[in-house]
Amino acid sequence: IDPVRYISNRSSGKMGYAIAEAALEAGHDVILISGPVNIDPPQHAKFVSVSSSDEMFDAVNQDADKCDVCVLCAAVADYKPAAVSSTKIKKRDKRISLELIRTRDILDSLGHRQDRRFLVVGFAAETNDVEQNAMQKLRDKNCDVMIANDVSSANSGMESDANELTVLFQNGERQKISRAPKKNIARELVKIFQILQQKRLTKKM
Template identity: 50%
Template structure:
């Protein structure tokens, strides 16, 4: 088991880009149209963003658009008479906490590998002491070319960070690797890059989403869980340096960057997946809304409507939280309690009865909070105390909860 370092997180969000200065370099490729959204995604996380464009990038998106979104004039000229001492590349290089080049085209990557300083974007990359991150974007055949692969390998050996590319349909009509990562993914990776690593070295398993208990081949019993809280916890934990395994019921959510995801349907499948990988986990968070009961006998064929009423025999599902908490040694085990009334009474009972280290309770009867909502509020209980986490977005809440977990894991 690892020892974790406590970092105090503020109530207005912990994993964020507040006060971070990101110089966004835009190369001349069709993916430049995504850069407008990327500026917005970075800024909404608190970053101060300035933009430097290659001259070819202006053929795909106008500097005026990016100036309006960033709030700063777009830099393009190597020697800018408006810049201090007319040396804009040095000013920007000193200013940035990160140079993020997205899209990084094949041509731009080749020029960076050669150490060229032929325009402002390449010169800034040479002049900065800040980390340089490249988000490749090009035709799949160009990406696969040995020259491009050699260029990328060389830049990686020079400690430039590569994010992507993704794979899929491309503007040219071809399909394959070479797509620039989506702006939301890039912004999340930037958050992770700067996040305090309070979970560095820790292994953490999270269950998320609903389970589905089959009635017949076309019907099932389930609940309203969207999985958003569990996925926010996985995203936040990964950003804090944890090795995260996410055991997920059926949801319509993207896997957070850096997270290992295991998809399941039923409660039994979720238990099997948890037990298969629980050894060595430091923290277990049972955030999934697991069905308490399943059908005693699942029909092999579709049940036909034949009478006015129908009875289904139910049997109790395995208790995943209690099973994990009963292990010896056990991980620091955190449960969730979604209640509609007497929240504290039921949460404290669950804490004791299942031998949990901590439980996060929420009142799902409050409109706009809990299931399927983007916000939530929690009251967190442990053996000797409690703390309220007021309503906020689920990612902020996830960071606050993880901070509490680390605090009480280190000081039981």
């Protein structure tokens, strides 16, 4: 908005960092592209720090073709200010209006990339009709997998150290992962990604 104010959300980054750690544990090379969070990045990951949705879009699209699986779980803003003030906005008026415009859709850009050779995994943070909305997002963005996350629960999701998820696949199948520490859930997700990637490679043979 101005040099001291910005639009953010409650996402802590814990789930994404846990997935990066789990992938490293499983022996994979990891590129971790992250916005500002209060977590130290995994030691052996290639770490790319970004501070805006535009920087995230550019970084992800630059590195995507180097990957077998792209997991997009960052809670990137859907909207941004149409104009950013170069100086701090002073508290003079009782009310001000802020015009917002859509940010570039990272998940959509990867899902619909021509001749992509990587799996695209998206996250859907929802508060109602969770699985229905997540499945619609999977189809709209042309993802291979969509992970539905009910963020209305106080005991899981954003800011929490635990989570419970439903993994949705293109063929309509779904797999529930019961509430557990995010590190444990991350390991389960990495196993799922490995199986999908192996099936993908087998089809090409």
